[in-house]
Amino acid sequence: MDFVIGIGNTLRRDDGVAARVIASLPPVPNVAALAVHQLTPELTLRLCDASRVLFVDAHCHDHEIALQRIAPAPAPVGSVHALSQQDLLGLTVELCGRAPHGWVLSIPGYDFEFGETLSDRTHAHLDAAIEAVVQWMRRQGGEVKMQGGRNEEAS
Amino acid sequence: MKREIRIDPVTRIEGHAKITIYLDEKGKVEDAHFHVPELRGFEAFCVGRTLWEMPSLTARICGICPISHILASAKAGDAVLAVRVPETATLLRRLMNLGQIVQSHALSFFYLSAPDLLLGWDSDPAARNVFGLWEKDPDLTRRAIRLRSFGQQIIERLGGKRIHPAWAVPGGVNQPLTSDDHHWIAENLPEAIDTIRFTLDLFKSSFVNTEMQGVLGEFPSLYMGLVAADGTWEHYSGGLRIVDQDGKILADQLDPAHYPDVIGEASEAWSYLKFPYYKPLGYPQGMYRVGPLGRINVCDRFGTPLADAELEEFRSHGSPSGRVLDYHYARLIEILAALERIERLLKDERILGTRIRAEAGINALEGVGVHEAPRGTLFHHYWVDEDGVIQRVNLIVSTGQNNLAMNRTVREIASAYIKGGSLSEGILNRVEGGIRAFDPCLSCSVHAVGRMPLELELLGPDGRVLDTVTRG
Structure with missing residues (x-):
């Protein structure tokens, strides 16, 4: 089983972009998609037996969509309220002896104030982000092609 | 020279707080304040919205205990609709609240x-x-x-998602329990019971009857919680019971809707968090405690075998307990009791029923919803117009009701450990640990957006800041 985990708060405008992506995904066999406000230790229980996991998150750096491979943190240090993706994979290794291969798809966000709508600039990235996630979900091997974004995969 | 120490923000709690410790000229603790600098808002901006929106709106007060607000809000809505909630819906709401108690208590304790209890107060922060x-x-x-x-899975399986499920509504709930989910909960229950029994044994062997049991202070107060008609521990309905420091019952089977008769609300200029008190004793003498320690001190029994055996052992060390550390002990026993109650609910075939919601219009212009949130008794009080539009809201949450006791706890710990004005991180952590024992949810108690940093300040007699420690 593979997982796509969208992270963010839909009441904080562009922070909710990952939840929008998750809601737009078609069903793909052996891939589960879920949206969460934040990463918590309980997610390790889902990841123990997973093959791959893609985290989708908003970022506040001024660059385009980026897909990156990530590795488990060797010494996870996050708090229970604010685990990073690497910390979560590191905790999964600690608890389960292994962790799935990890990726992060980051989508630029510009407005994180209260509100349920995306900014125009983040909304403009939505289709490309959904397409990138769908490609990742359907991928059995080989490179994920990004449209108008950066691909920093190590594969 | 007089000095003042501030801890700001307090860490590993839900929300933002700071602590100020006032020292006299000899460096002895003179007073202490637990401040909550967050701003409140929900009572104000819910005005003008409809009754049916209230469960979802008030759930947004908090990401940790939205279930508590959803249930209290739905119950207030029941009162406004003046309906009898279907039996299945009541059982499902109980199941949801028990799942919430398990997950919230587990978060708080583990x-x-x-980390303080098992790694040590002076361990590496x-x-x-x-x-x-x-x-x-x-x-x-x-x-x-x-x-x-x-616990989270129970919530998610009933409500569709873990956080902010739009599930409990005025008149009932909007989704029944499926056979698959019933089976999943039943199948995983034994492991949960085994875990909490293991943890209780670990806790008792490490802390009970040791000098550690007093590490967070001990002081008398009143205690409050809901109990069933026969005095059994209750979490969803029942009447209010208030006992004093000797266990004498001061009030019993009070209709929770009449809470203004016994609960007053004071305020102080240095905190946004209200200071509820027991009216007959006045402010601040009417200090009372709610939550796990409050409930375990007011009930006659849990009504389930494993939890009742633990209760008997708990009380063998003195009852009612005024020890702050016993909040954790009581919290663990409540997890066990909640799991036993879940087991009992699953055996009731009515829980798989499909009649889950009573439909009605506005039949009363005022309604109160009360139940036991993990952190203590939670009151939602709404006033509506003929169209169900909210005219006024009053929320009394658990953390506020423990406000006087949390201030007293800080003073007790600071007095015991701060000598001659000297400080160490471990001492500060003990002060914070005293607050953490109450598991305060400041996002709820001031109805604000939660943040979680910590600050400590040292002030001179003229109010000048001599030193500040900031974390988070």
Whole structure:
């Protein structure tokens, strides 16, 4: 089983972009998609037996969509309220002896104030982000092609 | 020279707070304040919205205990509709609240407080978290994560999602329990019970009847919680019971809707958090405690065999208990009781029923919803017009009701450990640990957006800041 985990708060405008992506995904066999406000230790229980996991998150750096491979943190240090993706994979290794291969798809966000709508600039990235996630979900091997974004995969 | 110490923000709690400790000229603790600098808002901006929106709106007060607000809000809505909620819906709401108690208590104990208890008050602050706990006891950590997940799964399976499910509504709930989910809960229940019994044994062998049991202070107060008509521990309905420091019942089977008759609300200029008190004794003498310690001190029994055996042992050390550390002890016993109650609910075939909601219009212009949230008794009080539009809201949450006791706790711990004005991180952590024992949810109690940093300030007699320690 593979997982796509969208992270963010839909009441904080562009922070909710990952939840929008998750809601737009078609069903793909052996891939589960879920949206969460934040990463918590309980997610390790889902990841123990997973093959791959893609985290989708908003970022506040001024660059385009980026897909990156990530590795488990060797010494996870996050708090229970604010685990990073690497910390979560590191905790999964600690608890389960292994962790799935990890990726992060980051989508630029510009407005994180209260509100349920995306900014125009983040909304403009939505289709490309959904397409990138769908490609990742359907991928059995080989490179994920990004449209108008950066691909920093190590594969 | 008089000095003042501030801890700002207080860490590993839900929300933002700071602590100020006032020292006299000799460096002895003169007074202490637990401040909540967050701004409130929900009572104001819910005005003008409709009754049916209130469960979802007030759920947004908090990401940790939205279920508590959803249930209290739905119950207030029941009162406004003046309906009899279908039996199945009541059982499902109870199941949801028990799942919430399990997951919230597990979070509080294992993730936020166990690092202090199991790694030590003076251990490396960087390691006092769930990862440090993993290093110390991987098996316990794995069990803890699975236990909390069990509670979360109950919520998610009933409500469709873990946080802010739009499930409980005025008149009932909007989705029944499926056979598959019933089976999943029943199948995973034995492991959860095994985990909490293991943890209780660990806690008792490490802390009960040791000098550690008094590490967070002990002081008399009143205690309040809901009990069933026969005095059994209750979490969803029943009447209010208030006992004094000697266990004498001061009030019993009070209709929770009449809470203004016994609960007053004071305020202080230095905190946004209200100071509820027991009216007949006045302010601040009417200090009372709610939550796990409050409930365990007011009930006659749990009504389930394993929890009742633990209650008997708990009371053998003195009852009612005024020890702050016993909040954790009581919290663990309540997890066990909640799990036993879940087991009992699953055996009731009515829980798989499909009549789950009573439909009605506005039949009363005022309604009160009360139940026991993990942190204590929660009151939602709404006034509506003929169209169900909210005219006024009053929320009295658990953390506020423990406000006087939390201030007293800070003063007790600071007096015991701060000598001659000298400070150490371990002392500050004990002060914070006293607050953490109450598991305060400041986002709820001031109805604000929660943040979680900590600050400590040292002030001179003229109010000048001599030193500040900031974390987070």
